[in-house]
Each structure stands twice: as C-alpha cells, then as structure tokens.
Amino acid sequence: MKSIAIINGRIWDGERFSAGNVLVENGTIAAVGTEGYHAEYVYDAAGAVVSPGLVDIHVHFRGISIPMYGFSADCGSFPFGVTAAADCGANFGDEALVKSFGVKCVVFANVGIASDGTPDLARAEALLEKFGSAAAGFKVVYDCEKTGGTEPLRKIVARARELGYKVTVHTNGSAVPMADIIGALGPGDIATHVYHGGRNTAEADGFACLLEAKRRGVVVDAGMAGTVHTDLGVFRRAVEAGAAPDTISTDLTRLSAFNRGGRYGLTACMTVARAVGMAEAEIFRAVTSSAAKALGKEGEWGRLEPGRAADLAVIGETGRGVDFTDASGNRIRTASSYESLLTLSSGDIVYSK
Numbered sequence: 001m002k003s004i005a006i007i008n009g010r011i012w013d014g015e016r017f018s019a020g021n022v023l024v025e026n027g028t029i030a031a032v033g034t035e036g037y038h039a040e041y042v043y044d045a046a047g048a049v050v051s052p053g054l055v056d057i058h059v060h061f062r063g064i065s066i067p068m069y070g071f072s073a074d075c076g077s078f079p080f081g082v083t084a085a086a087d088c089g090a091n092f093g094d095e096a097l098v099k100s101f102g103v104k105c106v107v108f109a110n111v112g113i114a115s116d117g118t119p120d121l122a123r124a125e126a127l128l129e130k131f132g133s134a135a136a137g138f139k140v141v142y143d144c145e146k147t148g149g150t151e152p153l154r155k156i157v158a159r160a161r162e163l164g165y166k167v168t169v170h171t172n173g174s175a176v177p178m179a180d181i182i183g184a185l186g187p188g189d190i191a192t193h194v195y196h197g198g199r200n201t202a203e204a205d206g207f208a209c210l211l212e213a214k215r216r217g218v219v220v221d222a223g224m225a226g227t228v229h230t231d232l233g234v235f236r237r238a239v240e241a242g243a244a245p246d247t248i249s250t251d252l253t254r255l256s257a258f259n260r261g262g263r264y265g266l267t268a269c270m271t272v273a274r275a276v277g278m279a280e281a282e283i284f285r286a287v288t289s290s291a292a293k294a295l296g297k298e299g300e301w302g303r304l305e306p307g308r309a310a311d312l313a314v315i316g317e318t319g320r321g322v323d324f325t326d327a328s329g330n331r332i333r334t335a336s337s338y339e340s341l342l343t344l345s346s347g348d349i350v351y352s353k
C-alpha cells in the first residue's frame with residue numbers, strides 16, 4: 001500500500017493529544033493532523049488513539065536471550081502495537097539476526113558476575129561488537145549476595161561510559177538497597193522492575209530513591225514481567241507518591257506471552273498502569289517518546305512527525321479487561337483494556353484487528 005490515511009482518531013504525537021488525520025506515503029509519515037486526505041487505503045480510527053508505534057524497552061527475543069525466555073520477535077510485538085524494542089539480556093545473536101526482524105530492535109548484553117564479584121565485561125563487550133549498530137549497552141541482574149554492594153555495578157557503569165553504552169539493571173530481590181543501586185547509575189542508565197515487592201523495595205525509603213533517580217535523569221522503568229517483578233500495591237503507592245515510571249515495559253518472555261489469554265503484552269501493561277492511577281498522557285509518553293529516549297532513539301522512534309518512518313499503532317479499547325494477581329495477593333481487574341487495532345511498521349500493515 002503506497003498511501004494510507006488514518007482518519008478521525010485522537011492523535012498522540014509523543015508529546016500531546018490533538019485531532020486530525022495522519023497520512024502515510026511510501027513508508028513515511030507524510031502529514032500529522034491534516035483535515036483532508038486522499039489515499040489508497042483509509043482506516044477510520046474513530047474512538048481510538050493514533051500513536052507512534054509503541055516502544056518496549058525490556059523484552060527477551062528468540063535467538064538473543066536464552067532459549068527458555070526467548071520469544072518470537074514479531075509475534076510478540078506487532079499484535080500489541082510495538083514496533084521497536086530492546087532485548088534486555090543478550091547471550092547470543094548478531095546484527096544480521098536483529099535486521100531479520102520486522103520489529104526494530106536494540107540489544108543490551110548480559111553481564112555475568114563471578115563469585116568473587118568480578119563482572120565478566122569482556123564477554124559482553126565481544127557480543128555487543130557483533131551487534132554493531134544495534135548495540136545499546138549492558139544488562140546486569142543485581143539480585144544476589146555475590147554482588148557485594150555496589151562495586152561490581154560501578155565497574156560496569158564506568159566501562160559503559162568509556163564505550164558510550166547505557167546500563168540497565170534488574171533490581172528485584174537485590175541484597176543492595178534500591179537507593180544504592182540507583183546511586184551507582186548515571187543519567188540515561190535504566191533501573192528496571194522498580195516496583196518489585198521483594199527485599200529492599202523502592203518503598204523502603206518512601207520512594208525517595210525513585211524521585212532522586214528522576215531528578216538525576218536515571219530512567220525509572222516499570223519492567224512489569226506480568227506480576228513476577230511487580231507488586232501492584234507498591235506500583236500504586238509509588239504513583240500516588242509522584243514516582244510514576246518514566247517508561248513502562250513488559251519483560252516479555254515465551255513464558256509470559258500467551259498464558260494470560262494471549263493478552264500479555266505492552267497494551268496490558270498500559271492497562272495496569274491506568275488501573276494504578278497513571279494519567280493517559282503519562283502512560284502514552286512512557287511507551288513512546290520517553291521509551292525511545294531511554295534507548296537513545298528519540299530521533300527515530302516514539303514520535304509522529306512528517307518525514308519519519310511510518311511506525312504507528314492505533315490503540316483502542318477492548319471490552320475484555322485484564323485480571324492480574326501479584327505474589328502478595330494484590331489483584332487488579334479492569335472492565336476494559338487497551339489494545340492495538342492496527343499496527344504499521346515502516347508503512348506496512350503488520351497487524352490489523
């Protein structure tokens with residue numbers, strides 16, 4: 001389809017809501033917010049939000065993450081409106097594999113930590129080299145005793161700065177307080193699973209650690225993982241305390257993808273975020289412009305802007321809600337849920353309900 005007009009929707013351009021039509025020509029966004037249209041294919045988005053393609057900053061794709069987690073990249077993304085993602089925990093793969101995906105993708109390589117607390121940076125660096133332009137940085141799981149304080153993390157962050165990489169840190173169940181983990185990170189690094197309910201939760205200091213992260217430009221990522229790494233009560237109280245996430249991500253794996261009625265994806269996470277009190281613009285920003293910025297891709301992803309690749313999602317409401325219960329027994333049931341009605345990747349219709 002050379003030209004597509006998406007009409008009558010509410011436009012979310014990555015920053016604000018407005019009205020009008022969105023025109024796509026030859027794979028590129030040609031106009032945003034126009035009144036007229038002339039196109040080969042016209043999609044009526046009345047009652048829905050026309051958004052930049054969603055950006056999921058924490059997933060596990062097949063061929064990159066370990067086989068137990070790795071999930072088919074396009075199948076786990078396009079049905080949920082996701083057109084760009086970051087694999088958070090690469091152990092395998094290369095740039096050619098990433099380029100073979102329809103979903104656009106960058107990669108954080110897993111950094112193991114030896115029993116004496118030494119991070120195995122050489123292996124991660126060698127792997128990132130194979131990913132070329134798709135290399136985003138290091139992923140470190142900081143949930144055991146051997147990490148021995150923040151020293152291993154500080155070494156990883158220092159090396160990332162030398163190489164121009166970001167660091168994303170899994171924080172659930174850490175022996176190290178959240179405030180100390182965040183204190184070891186620099187602006188642009190990412191703390192994920194920040195609303196976990198394990199030991200050393202962000203609530204231990206009344207969420208001061210998350211407010212400090214925001215002040216310093218450390219990205220506060222929900223990293224929901226269903227409810228494996230998210231306590232719905234902690235999440236709700238954090239939002240009430242002004243410590244809502246900068247980014248919302250799924251931590252999608254093949255274990256979580258289709259075992260909730262086929263509905264666990266980024267749109268389900270957006271629904272949970274709404275249920276715990278986040279405002280609509282805050283939710284959409286967290287899965288578009290803020291997520292793109294967190295990956296250093298703000299120039300390419302997360303905004304509807306003429307001249308950019310036509311990655312976009314029409315997000316509507318389904319009558320079916322979500323029903324999640326976390327490890328503490330907190331349950332969220334909603335009457336409706338966000339869902340993607342139409343997903344475009346570089347102007348191609350890759351999902352249509």
Ligand SMILES: [Zn+2]
Pocket residue numbers: 058059060088089251
């Ligand atoms: Zn993960």
